[in-house]
Amino acid sequence: MKKSDISNISNAESVERAEESVRSSVQPSGKFGGKADRLFGADPAGLDESARGVAVLVIVGVAVGLLSGMFGIGGGTVIVPALVWLGLTQRNAAATSMLAIVPTSISGVISYATCGNVDWFAALLLFCGMFVGGQIGSWLLSRLPELVLRWIFVVFLVFVVVNQISFVPSRDQHIAMSALTGVCLVLLGVVIGILAGLLGIGGGALAVPALSMLFGASDLIARGTSLLAMFPNSITTSVANLKRRLVHVKAALIIGLVAAVTAPFGTWIAGAVSPRVGSILFACYLCVLLIRSLFVAVKATRSARASS
Numbered sequence: 383m384k385k386s387d388i389s390n391i392s393n394a395e396s397v398e399r400a401e402e403s404v405r406s407s408v409q410p411s412g413k414f415g416g417k418a419d420r421l422f423g424a425d426p427a428g429l430d431e432s433a434r435g436v437a438v439l440v441i442v443g444v445a446v447g448l449l450s451g452m453f454g455i456g457g458g459t460v461i462v463p464a465l466v467w468l469g470l471t472q473r474n475a476a477a478t479s480m481l482a483i484v485p486t487s488i489s490g491v492i493s494y495a496t497c498g499n500v501d502w503f504a505a506l507l508l509f510c511g512m513f514v515g516g517q518i519g520s521w522l523l524s525r526l527p528e529l530v531l532r533w534i535f536v537v538f539l540v541f542v543v544v545n546q547i548s549f550v551p552s553r554d555q556h557i558a559m560s561a562l563t564g565v566c567l568v569l570l571g572v573v574i575g576i577l578a579g580l581l582g583i584g585g586g587a588l589a590v591p592a593l594s595m596l597f598g599a600s601d602l603i604a605r606g607t608s609l610l611a612m613f614p615n616s617i618t619t620s621v622a623n624l625k626r627r628l629v630h631v632k633a634a635l636i637i638g639l640v641a642a643v644t645a646p647f648g649t650w651i652a653g654a655v656s657p658r659v660g661s662i663l664f665a666c667y668l669c670v671l672l673i674r675s676l677f678v679a680v681k682a683t684r685s686a687r688a689s690s
Contacts, residue, residue, distance in 0.1 A: 425630045426478075428469040435468055439633055443640025446482070450490045450641060451648020453664045454605025455586035456483035456612050458578075459539070459671050461637055466678070470630060472531045476523055477628035480578070481620040482638035487613040489642035493649035494606030501599065501607045504557050507564050508611035511571020512578065512585065516619035519579020524626050529686055531580070532679040538577060538588075539672040545591040546665035553657055557597045557607075566596070571611065578612070579619045585612050587668070601657045 429435065442464045446457030458479040465475035494500050523531070557563065570592055574585035586608040593604035623629050652660060 424627075425632055426470060426474040426628065428471065428474070429465070429630055429633055430468045431632070436636065438464065438468060439636040440640050443482075443637040444644050446486060446637060447489070447641035447644030448648040448651070449667065450486050450586075450609070451493060451645040451650070452652045452660070453586065453648075453667075454490070454494075454590045454608040454652075456578075456609075456616065457486055457637075457641060458483060459587060459668065462535070463671065463674060463678075465630070465633060468633075470633075472535075473523060474628055474630060476531070476580070477520075477620075477623035477626075478630045478634045480616050480623060481629050481631065481634035482641065483612065483616040484620065485638040486641040486645060487609045487616060489645040490609040490649060491606065491613060493646045494602065494609060497602070497606075497649075497653065499600075499602040499606040500610050501557050501603055502610070503559065504567055504593070504597070504599075505607045505610035507567040508571040508574070508589065508607070509614050511568040511573075512575035512611060512615035513571075513618055515572040515575020515577075516579040516615050517575075517622060519576040520619050520622040520626070522576070522580050523623070524628065526580070529679075529682055532675070532682055534580065536672065536675050536679050539668055539675060542587045542591065543665055543668045543672060545595070546661050546668065552594075553600045553602065555598045555600045556603065557593070557599045563597060570596070571615075574611075575615055575619075578615060579622075585615070601660060602652065605652065 430438075442460060446460050449455060449460060450457050456479075458476070461479040461482055462472070462475045465478055466472055470478065491500065526534075570589070574588050574592075577588060578585040586605070589608040589611065590601075590604045593599040593607060594601060599607065620629065624631075655663070
């Protein structure tokens with residue numbers, strides 16, 4: 383055999399091996415296609431997925447479940463900073479938080495509904511507004527700079543802390559429904575939906591005090607109604623975020639499922655303490671988050687100025 387023939391055969395074998403290598407790299411391995419999930423695409427990069435990182439996600443899920451049950455919130459005020467600390471960007475953390483809120487809110491709603499502390503019609507009107515606002519918030523989330531998102535989060539926390547300190551709800555009041563009340567609930571839902579989609583929160587931190595101060599709901603009804611309204615809104619907003627490939631699905635499922643287990647314990651605590659104690663506890667928790675978020679925002683602003 384000629385040397386040229388041997389060389390051609392060798393080159394052909396090399397090409398064939400290279401093509402096989404490319405085919406194997408793009409073909410899905412396993413039932414769900416390896417690391418890249420067929421439904422949602424690959425998770426965003428940056429998250430610490432070591433044993434330590436997973437342990438942090440579980441701890442966050444426990445805390446979120448308790449806080450969700452106690453205060454009627456989705457837990458985004460805990461989830462977003464934790465995910466940023468673990469390595470996700472503010473944008474991806476906010477989107478991941480919304481998906482984690484889905485199972486959390488379901489568990490909380492069941493706990494409050496069994497005690498009759500949910501206004502179903504008010505929740506429906508809230509959701510109608512939150513659906514529209516959530517799409518706007520999700521659209522803004524994919525376009526606003528990281529630094530702007532951080533400062534919006536700080537301003538939001540300041541607003542909620544002030545409201546928690548200045549107002550103590552009653553435990554024996556209900557929402558008096560009228561045409562004007564219905565319109566205002568829808569408008570409130572739009573505002574909450576925009577903030578929810580933009581900041582990765584369920585919206586309960588705004589909905590609960592608003593339902594008590596503006597619409598006369600008791601603290602428990604405000605929390606149960608808030609959780610019910612944020613459940614479908616978190617689904618619709620998460621679908622939009624998933625389409626934009628912003629969600630870390632694995633992290634969201636770990637946090638959400640753990641939170642769903644612990645949420646009923648938080649609901650029990652909410653009923654055991656007085657409205658005043660509940661407001662003080664919530665305000666203290668938010669103050670801790672505010673200090674940390676303010677520190678991170680200031681640090682990010684200085685870094686941005688230094689690099690410009």
